[in-house]
Amino acid sequence: METRVAKWWGWGWEDVSLPVESRPALWRYIQERLKVDPGTIRPVVPLESVRVPPCLVSPGEVEQLRRIVGEENISIEDADRITHAMGRSYRDLIRLRSGRIPRAPDVVAFPEDEDAIRRLLEHARRRRYAIIPFGGGTGVVGGVEPAEGGDSAAVVTVDLRRMRRVHEIDVASGLATVDAGIRGPILEEALAAKGLTLGHVPQSWEFSTLGGWIATRAAGGLSNRYGKIDDLVVGLRLVAPAGTLDLKALPNEAHGPDLKEIALGSEGILGIVTRATVRIHPIPQARRFASRLFRSFTDGLAALRGMAREGALPDMTYLSDEEETRFVAANEGLRHDGRGGSGRSLALRILSARGFSLSQGSLLLMGFEGSRERVSHRRRRALGFARRAANLGPGPAHRWHSERFEMPYLRDSLLDHGILVDTVETAASWSRLPGVYEAGRKALQEALWASSGAGLVLCHASHVYADGVSLYFTFLGRQREGAELAQWEGVKAAVTRAFVDAGGALSHHHGIGADHAPYLGRMIGEDGLVVLHALKRELDPEGIMNPGKLIARVR
């Protein structure tokens, strides 16, 4: 059993933090670029002072829910209601830190098996309770927050994390059938005991769940190799108010429309994914890293495209644009040569002699894993596309890999200092990529400068395909005190419109939730929305499942 406690107001574990002051060079760089006063402190309110809206469920009804879900599996405690009130977007953290919880679930249920879920849904249909499935709660698009307005009698959030059994590991077929509430580390521990791995490692991996990945079409850092979660799921079960989709695991089939693809990305609006059968892989025997500095982001993207078109992609790629490269360089304090910490001046001299510069170039981090032979072959093939880039050795890529679960903690420290910091992501075909990149960057810069007189817009490409790539923007500005949410909404709307207008995806892997729902029609068309509504009407006739998400309003 997990005894570690998660922060109610920020990212991750309560006992982990990453103060920006611990990276003095980076902190100086941010201060300069954003013109922030290091003395500004925006504290988090104490938990006790957070006011949660009153619970709408009577004590008798709580007893009834306990009989349905289990004596120990129902909570109306404020602490549980607060930690299940929202996800972990910038908007969420701003509200949590200031103790503003506009809406919270009335009840949090922790079912231990599928039957409890079936009984609960049946009960909720009669009572007209809204049901919000909840995995790790790490989402950033408003996917687990009770909807504004609506006509539910109460909101029951269903935390799946007590459903974490590994039902079967079919070693011969490389398949595992697992409860949807399992978190990354617990799943990987069970698989590792048989020398296996799922290979799905999003940055939220420690906290997020299989069901959450499925419900949002998540992508992990090794998606070049293993695909997104969509590619890893071969069977699943979706328990909906009006029925159960039980889709068998087969290597492939021609059984009409693929109904798995209806559950994937369904974000809780159709039912609850209770278990899935996923593809698993041998634990890699070897792992190697490589880092290269291109003269420009354009050059780096051309190399990624070449690798992808020729089937020569590294298993992990992370290509930073010029601005993000400068940020990374600031973070690393220009202390090292990329080979492990020493010999800085020599390496920098070599770089500058060849005309490269960390303040101008585009940094590509790569990772390779598998059998020793595979690693060596794929490394050689990929690096063939980076011959004109400067070799920074394995160091930067290895360091990024080691720190990848740590970096999200930095956000909390930046929030402490009154800094707006958020991420948005999209994807585009290679031919549309320059347009989408420029449009996104311009929209962010303009909106940040307009609202705070400063801005820092970083971008990287991390999930690469033969036909295109995802773009992941991190942006920083100065908070407009007292208008933080309005400021953020303006920036978010500007960049979302820019992506969509330029032909990019509305989301590559964060999902739709409440935040992107108004734009979904631009992606799948009005008739696409009509089809989603039809699916919802069939599986969730009373409209109790996660109202207000994905499709903004049920018609």
Place this chain on the structure above:
Amino acid sequence: METRVAKWWGWGWEDVSLPVESRPALWRYIQERLKVDPGTIRPVVPLESVRVPPCLVSPGEVEQLRRIVGEENISIEDADRITHAMGRSYRDLIRLRSGRIPRAPDVVAFPEDEDAIRRLLEHARRRRYAIIPFGGGTGVVGGVEPAEGGDSAAVVTVDLRRMRRVHEIDVASGLATVDAGIRGPILEEALAAKGLTLGHVPQSWEFSTLGGWIATRAAGGLSNRYGKIDDLVVGLRLVAPAGTLDLKALPNEAHGPDLKEIALGSEGILGIVTRATVRIHPIPQARRFASRLFRSFTDGLAALRGMAREGALPDMTYLSDEEETRFVAANEGLRHDGRGGSGRSLALRILSARGFSLSQGSLLLMGFEGSRERVSHRRRRALGFARRAANLGPGPAHRWHSERFEMPYLRDSLLDHGILVDTVETAASWSRLPGVYEAGRKALQEALWASSGAGLVLCHASHVYADGVSLYFTFLGRQREGAELAQWEGVKAAVTRAFVDAGGALSHHHGIGADHAPYLGRMIGEDGLVVLHALKRELDPEGIMNPGKLIARVR
């Protein structure tokens, strides 16, 4: 324009045939195994004597349809009605050859653009015409045959083959946007002009269309490399009676349920796929073949599994079980050593000295393509898993590749001789594979022997995945004269039940159509059927689209 004429009664072009007599050793082998009398001849009736049910559409209405679809684009000719009355399954050919056309479309429409389709669907809704989308007409599961009974006022089959424009080739992204009625060769010609290929080559490739592949979730011989058509389609348009699903081409996205996957495999019951954006690839620079003989099918499957699990699959694999290997050996007349036709006795002596025998072993044909470096690397990796198999050189694989569009013609010749010959296919995870294989084989053998006192059951594995493989059975028996259809129905039902009971797929790539529809609930569950019905109600409220297919009856 195509001037070549297709057979109305059999496979492929009218001017191509493959008489079994041209392969005397094979013919002798079949005679021996099936105890058939070579003198038996079952002729095809002349086209003139085929009676087509009367056309239910009045001359005035035909004029109306001409105004809607185009003057030259409507036919009520018997010849068109016959060639669009059914597909190319054994059952279809038995009926065509004997002139039994129980149901035919009343009208065949050949729209030239999407607007004509929209207008036609609108008109059909008002008139309550059934609409059957028709691509190459090569399907084998009853997907294009007008349904028995039903309450349609008339049946309009919509032949898409005049919609064959290539709208855009985005070379940078490796994407082509193409009309759905385009056939394999026309598409590949357009792509080849830019050095590109789709890489989707089913055995029906010369005749079948992009829309047909999409509607049935087709697989080509290079699926190990390029995937099934499902993996190649990144965007598409489905024109339905009640609306249009227009799904953008993006490299990946998290836009909720993937509605493309609703159109893929929809078999015309939701609407008509009018165009798609597909992934395209550089034309391979090099192509190599290899053939190996394993001691047993089990050994061969273990090698395929090893290759798949280690990412070392050939781009094309074709592993025959012992019975199919004997059949292939008979076909090749044991005349050659697998290296090109000469030196037979030496090769056979070597094989037998090492304990291998073409009458016992399991033949694996492999193909590799791409850049020279890729071909050489992948060939080396794959062959590493076949070290204990006997090397038959490139000959057999190369020959199979050259003849792959020719072999289907053999069926017509076998039918001339009163031989029942058909194919069924499934897929299973590696752990379920032995059970599915044995169950399928046993069901076929028992049913064939019970109905004709003889039988020949061949099997190969040709589409390989990390988690399993497809199995493709070819079976031959003696026709029960006068009861051919009842005989076939018994065999088909027995093997289909066997697959499903043993945990195999109902179909890996032939689809569901009318023949498999009664079993679909076993695969996707009753609630899965309910969801398909909900989709159909939304997109096709009057139920005019391809009634009786995929989901047996609209509730």
